[in-house]
Amino acid sequence: MEKVALITGASKGLGFETAYQLGVKGYTVIVAARTQQKSNETAEKLKSKGVHAVGMQLDVVNDNDVDSLSKSINEHFDKLDVLVNNAGVQLDFPGFMPGNSTETVSMDILKQTFEINYFAPIALTQKLLPLLKKSTAGRIVNVSSIMGSLALHADLNSPIYGIKLLAYNSSKTALNQFTLHLAEALKDSPIKANSAHPGWVKTDLGGEYAPMSIEDGVKTIVDLSTLDENGPTGAFIHLGESLPW
Numbered sequence: 001m002e003k004v005a006l007i008t009g010a011s012k013g014l015g016f017e018t019a020y021q022l023g024v025k026g027y028t029v030i031v032a033a034r035t036q037q038k039s040n041e042t043a044e045k046l047k048s049k050g051v052h053a054v055g056m057q058l059d060v061v062n063d064n065d066v067d068s069l070s071k072s073i074n075e076h077f078d079k080l081d082v083l084v085n086n087a088g089v090q091l092d093f094p095g096f097m098p099g100n101s102t103e104t105v106s107m108d109i110l111k112q113t114f115e116i117n118y119f120a121p122i123a124l125t126q127k128l129l130p131l132l133k134k135s136t137a138g139r140i141v142n143v144s145s146i147m148g149s150l151a152l153h154a155d156l157n158s159p160i161y162g163i164k165l166l167a168y169n170s171s172k173t174a175l176n177q178f179t180l181h182l183a184e185a186l187k188d189s190p191i192k193a194n195s196a197h198p199g200w201v202k203t204d205l206g207g208e209y210a211p212m213s214i215e216d217g218v219k220t221i222v223d224l225s226t227l228d229e230n231g232p233t234g235a236f237i238h239l240g241e242s243l244p245w
């Protein structure tokens with residue numbers, strides 16, 4: 001039976017490659033991008049690579065877009081097997097260089113970051129849960145970051161200790177809390193909900209100094225999207241290993 005996956009922020013970077021790799025595995029991929037034009041172009045690119053892709057418009061902070069998207073999925077597919085909450089921004093300062101934005105980051109940046117990285121995945125997930133519950137094995141992947149780990153930010157010896165991006169890091173910490181709460185709420189259903197840390201990946205967001213390729217960066221996201229019934233739920237994972245919360 002056809003398996004359907006929705007990927008937000010699919011126009012480029014990790015979102016596009018996740019859609020491609022799930023498509024290669026036989027999933028029908030709904031590629032959601034901020035504008036109709038971008039989503040159509042993304043779907044066309046994937047179709048030219050042999051993937052069954054459908055483009056749908058979704059600015060993740062727009063409630064009307066969320067409503068329309070859910071209606072379209074309901075009309076076209078009647079269920080959803082995989083939701084990848086991938087769309088995200090890092091607005092504190094360019095790249096992931098050592099520094100601390102805590103004294104300077106504006107309320108505007110904090111609020112925008114939380115709107116996109118935290119509130120939007122919750123709103124979308126809540127809206128799509130009825131469709132995910134129609135799947136025999138729903139999978140929700142929140143694309144988080146090691147930068148959201150409180151344990152590592154409190155550890156002077158951790159590699160991320162010096163990168164204190166208050167807006168970005170705390171939005172991912174909050175997203176991880178959503179993952180934990182969601183997994184508990186769904187524990188009596190077949191749905192699994194996990195947080196993925198892709199690695200530090202060479203995308204527009206990750207920047208040019210990132211060591212990891214996009215192809216390798218999506219491994220964790222694809223693994224968590226395609227977990228079998230024995231896989232974890234309520235976990236924070238990078239390449240098969242649990243990360244400290």
Ligand SMILES: NC(=O)c1ccc[n+]([C@@H]2O[C@H](COP(=O)([O-])OP(=O)(O)OC[C@H]3O[C@@H](n4cnc5c(N)ncnc54)[C@H](OP(=O)(O)O)[C@@H]3O)[C@@H](O)[C@H]2O)c1
Pocket residue numbers: 008009010011012013014015033034035058059060061085086087088089116143144145146197198199200201202203204205206207210
């Ligand atoms: N790259 C890394 O090293 C790294 C590490 C850890 C976690 N992550 C996470 O991985 C995810 C993907 O990041 P990336 O590295 O692939 O970044 P990217 O190349 O900058 O892609 C971000 C994607 O999010 C979309 N987006 C942003 N705001 C949106 C909105 N309001 N509505 C819909 N789409 C929106 C962008 O769309 P537009 O093209 O329209 O802007 C784009 O498609 C993010 O959640 C990020 O935090 C990345």
